Amino acid sequence: xxxxxxxxxxxxxxxxxxxxxxxxxxxxxxxxxxIAARAxxxxxxxxxxxxxxxxxxxxxNDEFARPVHDLVHRTAAVDNPxxxxxxxxREYLHHWSTHEKELAFTFLTMTKIISCRGMWPxxxxxxTGVMAxxxxxxxxxxxxGLLRHHDTAxxxxxxxxxxxxxxxxxxxxxxxPLEKTVEHFLVxxxxxxxxx
Numbered sequence: 001x002x003x004x005x006x007x008x009x010x011x012x013x014x015x016x017x018x019x020x021x022x023x024x025x026x027x028x029x030x031x032x033x034x035i036a037a038r039a040x041x042x043x044x045x046x047x048x049x050x051x052x053x054x055x056x057x058x059x060x061n062d063e064f065a066r067p068v069h070d071l072v073h074r075t076a077a078v079d080n081p082x083x084x085x086x087x088x089x090r091e092y093l094h095h096w097s098t099h100e101k102e103l104a105f106t107f108l109t110m111t112k113i114i115s116c117r118g119m120w121p122x123x124x125x126x127x128t129g130v131m132a133x134x135x136x137x138x139x140x141x142x143x144x145g146l147l148r149h150h151d152t153a154x155x156x157x158x159x160x161x162x163x164x165x166x167x168x169x170x171x172x173x174x175x176x177p178l179e180k181t182v183e184h185f186l187v188x189x190x191x192x193x194x195x196x
Contacts (some may be wrong), residue, residue, distance in 0.1 A: 004034060014039045014049055015063055018056040019105055025110050027057065052070040054112075058122070061109040067095055081141040082190060088137075089163070089185045090176045096167040097178050103171055141193075148193045159189050 017039035021030035034048040034054060047141050049055045070093050078084035113119040134156035141147030162185070169176045 010041075011049060011059070013062075014041070014046065014056065014121045016034065018053075019060050019101070022057065022060075022108055023104060024049050024102065025051065027108060031159055054119070056117075056118075057109055057112060061106060064099075064105060067099075068096055069143060071095070076133070076139075080146070081129065081137045081144065082146050082194060085134075085137050085141070085190050089159075089189065090182050091172065093182050093185065096169040099173045103167055107168065127160065134159050144146070145196060147190075151192050154188065155193075161190075 014035070017029070018035045021035050021038055024030075025034070030053065032046055033043055035053075035056065036043045039046065050059070071088060074091075075088040077085045078087060110123075113123050131153070135152045137153055138147060138150070138152040142149055142152070165177065166181060166185075170178055170181060
């Protein structure tokens with residue numbers, strides 16, 4: 001019989017067990033049985049907390065995204081939009097370059113979402129929110145006279161794509177040194193439009 005633990009602790013253990021299972025076996029290779037066994041629960045105990053693998057996958061993804069959500073809140077609190085964008089780009093790239101397992105899991109989640117049309121609205125909500133956040137910073141920079149007029153929607157879209165696209169390369173090798181990459185992003189997305 002499993003010992004009763006506080007709900008939050010049990011959820012964290014389940015998520016950790018699921019992440020290990022998903023990363024070792026892939027989404028399709030992991031099962032509720034194997035996740036339950038790794039978490040030290042019965043299958044029924046696991047179903048008490050989660051309705052299935054999709055729910056566990058998304059809960060783990062939400063947990064791994066929490067530092068980025070916190071970064072968004074910290075960035076939004078910075079009054080100067082140039083400083084806010086600089087903080088966000090620098091911290092975002094630093095975070096993912098040092099969280100290999102979490103990044104691998106995020107890509108695994110994306111693969112699952114792409115193959116499951118029912119999950120697309122969640123990704124749409126995420127991408128729309130991220131682009132709106134970036135665009136608000138660019139617009140604020142224009143309004144404050146810190147950035148030149150430009151297509152803020154296009155810049156927000158390409159910033160999102162570029163940041164998400166580079167993360168795996170930062171983890172995988174030395175082709176893209178972190179600090180050099182950060183500087184390239186800062187020049188391309190801020191320096192080229194900054195009014196000095």
